[in-house]
Amino acid sequence: MLRRYLLKRLVVAIPSLIIASLIVFTLPRLLPGDAVQLMLEEKAYGKDVDDLRHKLGLDRPIYIQYFAWVGNVLTGNLGESLWTKRTVTEELGMRLPITLLLGGLAICFAIVIAIPIGVLSAVRADTMRDYVARSAAIIGLSVPSFWIATLVIVLPAIWWGWTPHLGFTEFSKSPGAHVLQFILPALILGIASAAGIMRLTRAMLLEVLRQDYVRTAWAKGLREGVVVLKHSLKNALIPVVTILGIQLAQIFSGTVIIESIFQLPGMGRFLFDAILQRDYPVIQGINLLVVSIIVLMNLLVDLLYAVLDPRIRYS
Amino acid sequence: MGHDLSRRDLLKAGGGAFAAAAIGPHLGLHGAIGQTPKRGGTISLRLWDPPHFDPHLTISYKTNILYTFTHSRLLKYKAGPGVSPGSFILEGDLAESWSQPNETTYIFKLRKGVRWHAKPPVNGRELTADDVKYTFDRFVSEKGNAYRSMMAALDKVEVVDKYTVKMTLKEPYVWFLDMVANPMALAIIAREAVEKLGDLKKPEAVIGTGPWMLDGYRPNVGLTFVRNPSYFVPGLPYIDKVEVTVDEDNASRMAAFIAGKYDLGWEASGTINRVDWVQIKDTLKQRRPKLQSLEFASNQMSHIYMRTDKPPFNDVRVRRAISLAFNRQGLLDAVAEGVGVLNPAVPAALKDWAIPVDQLGEGAQYYKFDPARAKKLLAEASYANGFPATLSYATYGSTIQVDSVQLLLKYLKDIGIDAKPIQQEYGAYISTTFYGKYESMAFGPQTPFLDPDNYLFGPYMPNELKNQSHVNDPVLGDLMIRQRRTADVAKRREVLHEIQRHAANQQYYVYAPSGVYIGVWDGALKNYVPNLGYDWGGRLLAAWLDR
Numbered sequence A: 001m002l003r004r005y006l007l008k009r010l011v012v013a014i015p016s017l018i019i020a021s022l023i024v025f026t027l028p029r030l031l032p033g034d035a036v037q038l039m040l041e042e043k044a045y046g047k048d049v050d051d052l053r054h055k056l057g058l059d060r061p062i063y064i065q066y067f068a069w070v071g072n073v074l075t076g077n078l079g080e081s082l083w084t085k086r087t088v089t090e091e092l093g094m095r096l097p098i099t100l101l102l103g104g105l106a107i108c109f110a111i112v113i114a115i116p117i118g119v120l121s122a123v124r125a126d127t128m129r130d131y132v133a134r135s136a137a138i139i140g141l142s143v144p145s146f147w148i149a150t151l152v153i154v155l156p157a158i159w160w161g162w163t164p165h166l167g168f169t170e171f172s173k174s175p176g177a178h179v180l181q182f183i184l185p186a187l188i189l190g191i192a193s194a195a196g197i198m199r200l201t202r203a204m205l206l207e208v209l210r211q212d213y214v215r216t217a218w219a220k221g222l223r224e225g226v227v228v229l230k231h232s233l234k235n236a237l238i239p240v241v242t243i244l245g246i247q248l249a250q251i252f253s254g255t256v257i258i259e260s261i262f263q264l265p266g267m268g269r270f271l272f273d274a275i276l277q278r279d280y281p282v283i284q285g286i287n288l289l290v291v292s293i294i295v296l297m298n299l300l301v302d303l304l305y306a307v308l309d310p311r312i313r314y315s
Numbered sequence B: 001m002g003h004d005l006s007r008r009d010l011l012k013a014g015g016g017a018f019a020a021a022a023i024g025p026h027l028g029l030h031g032a033i034g035q036t037p038k039r040g041g042t043i044s045l046r047l048w049d050p051p052h053f054d055p056h057l058t059i060s061y062k063t064n065i066l067y068t069f070t071h072s073r074l075l076k077y078k079a080g081p082g083v084s085p086g087s088f089i090l091e092g093d094l095a096e097s098w099s100q101p102n103e104t105t106y107i108f109k110l111r112k113g114v115r116w117h118a119k120p121p122v123n124g125r126e127l128t129a130d131d132v133k134y135t136f137d138r139f140v141s142e143k144g145n146a147y148r149s150m151m152a153a154l155d156k157v158e159v160v161d162k163y164t165v166k167m168t169l170k171e172p173y174v175w176f177l178d179m180v181a182n183p184m185a186l187a188i189i190a191r192e193a194v195e196k197l198g199d200l201k202k203p204e205a206v207i208g209t210g211p212w213m214l215d216g217y218r219p220n221v222g223l224t225f226v227r228n229p230s231y232f233v234p235g236l237p238y239i240d241k242v243e244v245t246v247d248e249d250n251a252s253r254m255a256a257f258i259a260g261k262y263d264l265g266w267e268a269s270g271t272i273n274r275v276d277w278v279q280i281k282d283t284l285k286q287r288r289p290k291l292q293s294l295e296f297a298s299n300q301m302s303h304i305y306m307r308t309d310k311p312p313f314n315d316v317r318v319r320r321a322i323s324l325a326f327n328r329q330g331l332l333d334a335v336a337e338g339v340g341v342l343n344p345a346v347p348a349a350l351k352d353w354a355i356p357v358d359q360l361g362e363g364a365q366y367y368k369f370d371p372a373r374a375k376k377l378l379a380e381a382s383y384a385n386g387f388p389a390t391l392s393y394a395t396y397g398s399t400i401q402v403d404s405v406q407l408l409l410k411y412l413k414d415i416g417i418d419a420k421p422i423q424q425e426y427g428a429y430i431s432t433t434f435y436g437k438y439e440s441m442a443f444g445p446q447t448p449f450l451d452p453d454n455y456l457f458g459p460y461m462p463n464e465l466k467n468q469s470h471v472n473d474p475v476l477g478d479l480m481i482r483q484r485r486t487a488d489v490a491k492r493r494e495v496l497h498e499i500q501r502h503a504a505n506q507q508y509y510v511y512a513p514s515g516v517y518i519g520v521w522d523g524a525l526k527n528y529v530p531n532l533g534y535d536w537g538g539r540l541l542a543a544w545l546d547r
Helices: A002-030 A035-043 A048-055 A062-074 A088-123 A128-142 A145-160 A175-209 A212-219 A224-261 A267-277 A280-308 B007-027 B061-070 B129-141 B176-181 B191-197 B250-258 B274-287 B316-325 B328-335 B361-367 B371-380 B399-414 B426-431 B453-460 B474-485 B489-506 B536-540
Strands: B042-047 B075-077 B090-092 B095-102 B105-110 B154-161 B164-169 B212-218 B222-227 B241-246 B292-297 B302-306 B387-394 B417-424 B441-445 B509-511 B514-521
Touching (some): A002 A280, A088 A224, A088 A280, A128 A175, A145 A175, A224 A280, A224 B250, B042 B061, B061 B212, B090 B176, B105 B129, B129 B191, B316 B399, B316 B509, B453 B474, B453 B489, B474 B489
Parallel strands (some): B042 B241
Antiparallel strands (some): B095 B105, B212 B222, B302 B509
8 A cells, every 4th residue: 555655656746846847947047147148247259158158058949958958867967067067966966965964964953952842832831931932932933044153153253262163074084073063053954943843843732632532641640751752742743744844945945055154065055156157957956856855755754644643544 | 678667667666665664564564574484384265166277268256366376377466565555567477578579569588497287187397388379379269268358459379489479469459468467367278288178177177387286176165275396486485385265154254264264354355344344353453463454445346337328328417417416425434334435437446547536627526426416417408307217236245235226226316316226136137237238227346457448448449348338439439549559658647547537527437436455464474465356376475474
């Protein structure tokens, strides 16, 4: 049954990916100014623009460019950067692990912070602890992560002439320093997501705690920990897991700024530069990859439902 | 003729040296004078990640700046405490000497024994005249080279012998040597690197004859340069290693600078933006008490341009009214802590060529802020109630640019010109407005060149791509050609002053003021003085670290 469901979902994902490919291919080309104009900027001379456009293959009809690109993608070739001539696959190979590690750690921090606080807030609803937690969540939602990151970097420099680690240490040079450099940016990135997850966890758990079966559990004389963690939390987490899939997309967009602030050479910065330079193959490659990851993660989230609630069946 | 500078210029340059010596004690230059330079050490800089490494396939300053560490040019601009910022004195780099037998011929004698970096495929062979010819030929023939208009006057390059190159121009062009010396363009490259790799885009193609060699490139992270032991000037450079960090976030750069992680200011030419400087200077006094600083006018100049080929901007009274409505000091107060310089058509920063605004003759009056007179002029031009307009611009990712546009809109509104802002994304702006394709008015910066010709010829000559205001003024057209053909520096300066006076009177472009840069460097760095332009490597060539 699960295999059939999985197959069905994968088949449904194909049109999503095709539509996404059309969007990521078309939208950058609808922006005024192309890579050639940006390469030459104000210095275009004679027939330079036309000549360079021809050299880069940008003078072909757009549908031919699209099919050529899709054909290459199906063979695992995402194309070549118009600017650097390096292959997009090679560029992504360097950058994707950095963004994945940053995003993955951010999600982990978000969960580790949000769920315990959300549970505590629900269990101790309308107490001082709940008010503090809810206020903190509102602040977390309201304050942009780049602002927190800026303060975290600038204030220690002004006060003590010290900054957190800025720059990038490769894994091969120092595995410990490599992982450590992600902790602070991931924590900052995770805070905004944590605030949302915490509020949802609290709301869902409060609802579950009012259910009859929970009252029965209390009546049986079970300890608070068992009632909350074993009987209530699992059911309350289903919508939370759903929102995690959405948070992933949010975290990916957040990496663009956080990577810049902490000087991490990830995909976010790469995408940002590519958009400014109208480097179409790079924009297409990154977006297609991100779309694929998000589609896959949402599929995983759907599959997790059954683990959390055995009553859910796939058909 | 060896140089295009007169005795007067040389004396003036000498005066600059005296001036630098006079201000030296305040700049910490005294630390360098009389001390024996020390070899060694690492200097840490914040620079930019290049789009790629082929200087003929990009006009990006990010690539050009890096080439000043690794490559040499035929000529360069003198650097060091003897040169005051804004002055550009030619001297030989790979060329030991040069001469100009007639108006259109230049002969360069190359240094002997100059070796390429010991990297494959060039492997440290000797540089010859063929390399110079190859570089210039590629520069003018490469279709992706947007800077090749800088060599538009060049007709042919001939190898006379192993160490002599002859260049012939199509017509007299007195700025030719400045173009050759310009760090934006003419770094001498190795043929083998292009032939082996197809182009110079990859880091392994960065093989030059410059003072440092590229030792490592980490995309989006940084670069490392190490001293070239075979550099052609014995003993130089003094600094062993240059560590470059790519840092695209201003808060992070500021924090890193306060913490002592960068030895030079993190913005253009090793400066710090004045708004940032005001915020952190007290902290820096505590954290980095030996830091040195020097202020000099910026050559980054923005202007209002307009469709002078059609009403209402074809009426000089309307253009003058716009200039009178422009509160230049108000703009400086809002975006530059009140500090800046007024610009004629040549930025005031190029002090050898710009004319002071109060000497602009009739045109000087239009630099005054006088909205009442502006309204009167509009009324005389039959626009007593003003008129609607548009103002196209790009933000350039700069809050200063956005604030400037907002103020401009207010100033225009105050005299009845109701300009609708049209904000364009950078790519859209460059491909349309920048090339003169806009509705009525636009506002934006110009490329910060080091010579006056690039600020004047394109913007004022009919049919030039950069003639953004659609100027067609025979007087200016004639003056433009004349300044390009006047070899005598004093006479050329007079022609340039005449151009600036005429331009100020006509107000085809309404020039915004420029800020004043704050060059900042670590106290341990000796024999260094900042200047405008991309030549970071040149300015650090004879500098040394006293740590």
